[in-house]
Amino acid sequence: MKDIEILSGAFEKIRAYIQENQNDSQPVVKFKSPEELKEVFDFKVGENGVSENEFLELLDKYLEYSVRTGNKQFLNQLYSGFNFPAFIGEVFSVLANTSMYTYEVAPVATVIETEMISLMNSYAGYSDGDGIFVSGGSNANLIAMFSARNRIFPDSRFEGYDRNNKLVAFVNEQAHYSFETAANILGIGAKNVIKVKADKNGKLISSELEKEIAKAISRGEKPFFAVATCATTLLGAYDPIEEMAEICKKHNIWLHADGSFGGSLILSDKNRYLMKGIEQTDSFAWNPHKLMNIPLICSALLVKKRGTLQHNITDINTDYIFHDIDAIEDLGKKSIQCGRKVDAVKLWFAWKYFGLEGYQKRIDNLIDMAVYAENIVNENPQLELLSERNSFAVCFRYIPKNESDLNKFNLELRESLRKSGKSIVNYGYIGKTLAIRLITANGELQKSDIDLFFANLLFEVEKLENAIFNA
Structure with a gap:
């Protein structure tokens, strides 16, 4: 009671x-x-x-x-918003409290995850693809690198990685740090993740990738893995997948698309041109907990070739758990986790609720809101856009009337706004310049929410400038 x-x-x-x-x-x-x-x-x-x-x-x-984080003034992280049907899905999956290793203990959830992976593969253009829900984008990136290593050196699954093979990977210089972590975990070594030069908007330069591959080969190293980032963390830049795919095919390099931030753009007919060539990649990390507003964690790794993930696992002869008695694949056989949370169910509830067209409109709205925010920055002479907007991120700073240290002022501005509780945005550095970064990740954002953010920001500006003037 x-x-x-x-x-x-x-x-x-x-x-x-x-x-x-x-x-x-x-x-x-x-x-x-x-x-x-x-x-x-x-x-x-x-x-x-x-x-x-x-x-x-x-x-x-x-x-x-x-x-x-469900408040529409939370513009701080790459995730935001409250998704009611997904929340209900989370509650009910926790209520059932099952694990995703076998159909026997997770019958409905197993069929749902299989359906979600199939649907997501259809967007990626993987006609014979596979996939698994994982514990975050970093984990998806690790398994992608793991799969690439096992393709080029199948015996490494049993014998371990031979350092004499000198494997090297290639990422955008603004790529997520998880690739260095993955190389560390796999014994390849973080220093063997080569950072390829990006242009001024954060997009990897394909000719520079070609050069870095040639340099690695000349040093006696073995290129095996390259990453096309689909929305960099700070600038929201999308790497040129088609150009990278051509280079990787020539050198037999696994091409992974890291869509941990911006992968959901693939749902948009109007904007998915930024991911043109995605079907030519070997794997794709996609986090619905970002732009689809699914409660954390909800991440999937998709692979182009069926059987790739199960091939990674060295021993699945565990008859105390896998009995092969039901006419469906036990998903635990292709996961590096045994106990695994039910994450596909909340995505399924949300997608069923909004529908394919409804989610497409939500993603398009995020781009529209970023464009609107960018226009406000450009129209205000005291605000400076620090990089061309690529997608969902708008990076800018305020130019005060009587302050020479712009980094110091904008950091104080961001902190003053954050601690006021009215709005929260993050910041980062473009070179040595501090940029305030606004992220449009909440699918329910409206122009009035963006207007309110800038009103709150300028209110804090006035307070800071008055404090400086009166000091």
Whole structure:
């Protein structure tokens, strides 16, 4: 009875929280320092449990002081927004509490994941493709590199990697750090991930890739893996897949598309030209928890050739778990995880709810909102666009009237805005220039939300400039 009463109270808090996210006046975060949080919460676990009321109070406090990533002023990360059908899917999959290794324990979820992988492969143009849901884009990138190593040196699955083979990989100089981590884990070594020069907008230069491959071969190294980034973390740039595919084919190099950030653009008929040639890649990392607004984590690795993933696994003769008695593939046979969370189900619920056309409109809207934000920056003489907008990221800075250190001012501006709780955006460096980075990742964004962000930003500007003037 106690659990049912707590559940009733918890769902009332969820309902209120969802409603509050639609309210522009709600702060994105009630910022407190770590020490201040320790004054609000008793984080230590005691000998005895807490009462029903104390438990519900803890739920209140957790939500009150967490960042509201569903708030439309959360423009900080590569993910944002609240997706109701996906949230319900998450709740029900946790309620069922199963694991994805066999059909026996996850019958409905296994069929759903198989269907989702098939649908995602159809967008990628992998007619005989395969795939698996994984624990994030970094994990997808690791398995892609793992698969490439096993293709070029099949015996490495059993014998290990021979360093005398001198494998080298190639990525955009602005690619995600996970590729260096993957090379470290696989024993290839992070220094053997060669960073290829990008143009001023962050897009890998194909001729530079060709040069780096030639240099590696001349050093006696073995090129085996290259990455086309589909939306870089800071600038949202898309690498030239078609040009890279031609080069990789010539040198028998596995080409992986890292769409961890921008892979969902593939859903858009109007904008998917940025991923032209995706069907020529060997693998594709796609994170629906980014631009499709599925609750974290929801990531998939797609591979062009069926059987690739199962080939990675050295021993699946485990008759205590895999019985081969049902007329469907046990997904655990192609996963490096045994216990694996049910992540495809929440994506399925959301896709069923919005439909193929509905999701296409949501992705197109994200580009439209980025274009709108870019236009606001260009029309304000005090705002400077620091890089041509590629996709969902708008990088800019404010030019103050009486301040020579622009990096210092813009960092203070970003921090002042973040701690105000009104809006949150991130920042990064383009060369030595600090850029405020606005990301349009929430599928429900409207022009009024972008207007409100810039109004909040300029309000903080006025406060800072007045403080400087009066100092």
